[in-house]
Amino acid sequence: MFGKAQISAGVILLAGTLLAEPSAPVTNTIFTAFDTETTGFSPKNDRLVEIGAVKFCGNGEILAITNWLINPGVPVPFYATEVNGITTEMVTNAPVFAAVWPEFATFCKDSILLAHNATFDISFLRAELERVGIQSSALPVGDTLPLFRCWFPQAKSYSLESLSLYLGVQDETYHRAGADSFHLINIFSAGMKSRPDMHLQQLERDAGGLEWLDGRKH
Numbered sequence: 232m233f234g235k236a237q238i239s240a241g242v243i244l245l246a247g248t249l250l251a252e253p254s255a256p257v258t259n260t261i262f263t264a265f266d267t268e269t270t271g272f273s274p275k276n277d278r279l280v281e282i283g284a285v286k287f288c289g290n291g292e293i294l295a296i297t298n299w300l301i302n303p304g305v306p307v308p309f310y311a312t313e314v315n316g317i318t319t320e321m322v323t324n325a326p327v328f329a330a331v332w333p334e335f336a337t338f339c340k341d342s343i344l345l346a347h348n349a350t351f352d353i354s355f356l357r358a359e360l361e362r363v364g365i366q367s368s369a370l371p372v373g374d375t376l377p378l379f380r381c382w383f384p385q386a387k388s389y390s391l392e393s394l395s396l397y398l399g400v401q402d403e404t405y406h407r408a409g410a411d412s413f414h415l416i417n418i419f420s421a422g423m424k425s426r427p428d429m430h431l432q433q434l435e436r437d438a439g440g441l442e443w444l445d446g447r448k449h
Contacts, residue, residue, distance in 0.1 A: 253432035257289040257423065260431055261342040262373075264419070265335075266411040267352045268315040270307055274358035278303030279328055280317050283408025284338055291420040297338055298409040300325040315407060329363040336368055343441065347391055347415050349374035353444060367445040375415055378438040382422040394418050 265284040271277035279301050286295040300317070302325040312318050346352045349372050360367050379389055386397050391414040395401040400417040402410065423429065435441055 253430065253435070255431045257429045257431055257434050258427065260289045261294070262287055262289060262345050262419075263339045263342040264345045264412040264415045265339070265352065266346060266408040266415070267355055268311075268317055268408050269355055270303055270305065270311045274354040277355075278305060279355050279359055280307060280311070280322050281315070281408040282331065282335055283410070283412045284335065285409070285412040285416060286338065286342055287416055289423065291416070291423070293416075295338065296409070297334075299331045299335070301331055302327050317407075328359045329365065332360070332363075332365060336370070339370055344370055344372040344444075345375050345415060345419070346372060347375045347379075347411070349376070349442065353442065356444065357446075370444040371441040372444060373435070373438045373441050375419065375438065378434070379418060379422070381437040382426075391415060391418065 263284050263286045265282060267279055267283075268281035269277050269279055280303050281298070281300050283298045284296075285293060287293050300322050302322050304327065307317055307319045307322065353372060357367060376389060379386075379394060383389075383394065383397070386394055388394070388397075391411055392401070395414050395418060398418060398421045400414075400421055402414065402417075
């Protein structure tokens, strides 16, 4: 489990390890795009059923891909299945969140997490961590919803599907965690084409800052 994050001399530290300098080029920064699927909209009453994550470099290079179906301990309601296609049968033999979390945290190590409308995903991760008595890690998370609003002000809508269509990077599958992580990367890469010299500090500004999973703002 990661230790407390610190800001020291303008350098972001995670568990004592150099993560990134604010002046570092975004193209040299390691990110993890992730997405979650759930049984509903309430972190208190609903559960995670899937986490998808793709580690990539800011220059667009894909470094690693992973995905977990999660047994929520409750039936998956039909209205959730209608959105994400995940059924109770699909997650019956899947691991529970407490078993998945260490693998996810290790996968994300030494990267900045990115999620679209990150508040939703963060709230479910925090609720699941609290439910199983695991202390929240000091993982930094950037929200691509305000980031893409800043980067693509002429877009009519800021859902991943609408933005993908607007930018001509659309694919066929949406509302699955792994697929949506790739959509995020495709949109991110499209935005970086006109910002090849962007530094991490400016990216953080455009995204409204980073939020730490343990609840602190940076």
